[in-house]
Amino acid sequence: MARTTVVPLGPQHPVLVEPIHLRFEVEEEVVVGLTPQIGYNHRGIEKLMENDWKKNNFLSERVCGICSHQHSTAYTQAVERVMGIEPPERALLIRTILMELQRIHSHLLIIGLEADAIGYENLLMQCWRDREIVMRIVELISGNRVHYSMNQVGGVRRDIDDAKVKEIESALAKFDERFADLDAIMRKDPTWVKRLKGIGVLTRQQAWDLGAVGPVARASGVDYDVRSTRAHPFCAYHMLKSFKPVVREDGDTWSRMMCRMEELWVTQKMIRECLGLLKPGPITVEVRGHPNGQAWSRVEASRGELVYFVKGSGKPALDRVKIRTPTFANIPPLVPMLMGCQVADIPPIVTAIDPCICCTDR
Amino acid sequence: MSMLTNSLKNLFSKPATRLYPYEEADIQRDCRGRIEYDMSKCIWCMMCSRRCPVFAIESDKAAQTHKVFRMRCIACGACVEACPTDAISMRQHYQEPGYAPIIDSYKQEGAPPKPAKKERAEAPAGPKA
Numbered sequence: 001m002a003r004t005t006v007v008p009l010g011p012q013h014p015v016l017v018e019p020i021h022l023r024f025e026v027e028e029e030v031v032v033g034l035t036p037q038i039g040y041n042h043r044g045i046e047k048l049m050e051n052d053w054k055k056n057n058f059l060s061e062r063v064c065g066i067c068s069h070q071h072s073t074a075y076t077q078a079v080e081r082v083m084g085i086e087p088p089e090r091a092l093l094i095r096t097i098l099m100e101l102q103r104i105h106s107h108l109l110i111i112g113l114e115a116d117a118i119g120y121e122n123l124l125m126q127c128w129r130d131r132e133i134v135m136r137i138v139e140l141i142s143g144n145r146v147h148y149s150m151n152q153v154g155g156v157r158r159d160i161d162d163a164k165v166k167e168i169e170s171a172l173a174k175f176d177e178r179f180a181d182l183d184a185i186m187r188k189d190p191t192w193v194k195r196l197k198g199i200g201v202l203t204r205q206q207a208w209d210l211g212a213v214g215p216v217a218r219a220s221g222v223d224y225d226v227r228s229t230r231a232h233p234f235c236a237y238h239m240l241k242s243f244k245p246v247v248r249e250d251g252d253t254w255s256r257m258m259c260r261m262e263e264l265w266v267t268q269k270m271i272r273e274c275l276g277l278l279k280p281g282p283i284t285v286e287v288r289g290h291p292n293g294q295a296w297s298r299v300e301a302s303r304g305e306l307v308y309f310v311k312g313s314g315k316p317a318l319d320r321v322k323i324r325t326p327t328f329a330n331i332p333p334l335v336p337m338l339m340g341c342q343v344a345d346i347p348p349i350v351t352a353i354d355p356c357i358c359c360t361d362r
Numbered sequence: 363m364s365m366l367t368n369s370l371k372n373l374f375s376k377p378a379t380r381l382y383p384y385e386e387a388d389i390q391r392d393c394r395g396r397i398e399y400d401m402s403k404c405i406w407c408m409m410c411s412r413r414c415p416v417f418a419i420e421s422d423k424a425a426q427t428h429k430v431f432r433m434r435c436i437a438c439g440a441c442v443e444a445c446p447t448d449a450i451s452m453r454q455h456y457q458e459p460g461y462a463p464i465i466d467s468y469k470q471e472g473a474p475p476k477p478a479k480k481e482r483a484e485a486p487a488g489p490k491a
Contacts, residue, residue: 055415129378143394149438184364
């Protein structure tokens with residue numbers, strides 16, 4: 001009879017990009033049990049947010065370095081809902097453009113990291129080189145490369161002028177070739193396909209039961225994208241015609257990555273449509289008073305649904321801010337994904353959920 | 363097959379990175395760099411130090427000085443927007459790294475200028491604490 005061995009992975013381990021502790025029970029080379037444990041990166045941001053609501057905008061960006069604008073949009077939206085503010089259309093479009101640019105660089109990053117997890121460093125370097133194009137566009141729009149500081153309650157802080165629109169369009173045109181290249185590699189390259197196809201399968205029922213979000217859920221056939229919900233429209237997604245959620249059926253690691261690749265194409269179209277929809281107008285509205293009441297808001301971050309809850313009582317300091325990040329919802333689905341897989345397949349499967357433990361622990 | 367062509371193309375093309383300290387960094391035109399004070403315009407409304415989310419500005423009205431803690435600054439630009447007289451601007455350059463905390467002090471010589479009434483009305487209202 002095979003003996004069960006316990007293999008601890010993390011919180012510090014070369015294959016993990018961020019600190020999560022995974023306790024594997026292994027029989028020979030096959031995983032038979034898994035206990036994930038989080039909390040190694042707790043920084044107390046929710047407590048820090050019980051502070052001046054205007055300054056929290058900058059703090060909410062610091063929750064995550066990759067989806068910084070999406071965090072700040074979710075926070076701003078929640079405060080706007082409490083105060084009953086409708087931001088102008090141009091501000092919503094600029095927010096959407098940044099959200100989608102961030103999605104491009106986040107997806108390119110995780111495709112690169114997945115390539116690194118299977119030892120395909122050539123692809124990693126290519127993805128990260130292409131990512132630089134987006135970083136330059138966001139620096140052009142906002143002035144910063146990582147933490148854009150673009151949102152404020154009532155609108156955005158910087159405008160996009162016509163010269164910038166042209167520069168963004170010409171930079172986006174570069175992606176036609178780059179994405180076609182990446183798409184072909186991810187579909188056909190034997191190193192990539194053989195290593196990732198059929199491992200870490202998550203069925204539709206499991207994804208639904210365990211509450212998976214984002215590309216993890218959509219790759220398993222769950223059509224769940226906050227951008228397509230008409231009940232709670234956010235940013236300018238309800239105006240866009242080019243948006244349709246990418247859903248795949250297989251639920252394995254390869255289709256999770258392909259789901260992200262196809263989203264890159266959709267995202268690029270959406271940014272172009274947003275740039276075309278920009279009409280001259282104000283980018284912010286005047287805000288008076290302090291938030292009094294409570295509201296929640298959600299956005300589709302690159303990794304999935306991101307939820308913010310804000311409660312204020314008419315004072316400058318907020319009473320409570322609660323953040324539910326997409327990776328937190330995607331850790332339970334890791335257990336059925338990794339059950340029965342080979343030990344050597346652990347790094348690509350864990351990386352394919354796009355874990356951001358930094359967000360999760362806040 | 364396409365990865366092979368890519369690799370060969372990359373092998374014979376010039377590097378995608380630049381040798382940074384020896385070559386100029388390629389900074390976009392509206393970059394948020396380090397903040398600079400034009401002390402002749404400052405009217406001591408203290409909005410900059412009140413709005414700063416990271417307490418990087420210490421203003422002393424009696425001594426007429428603004429102290430800027432460079433390592434704390436997150437280049438968000440809140441002070442630039444809060445300033446009613448446009449006394450603060452952002453340099454188009456990143457903050458240089460250092461071995462010790464860099465603290466810059468800006469001192470005003472003589473009496474501060476009289477605030478214009480119109481500009482004051484435009485200043486965003488701070489928290490009514």
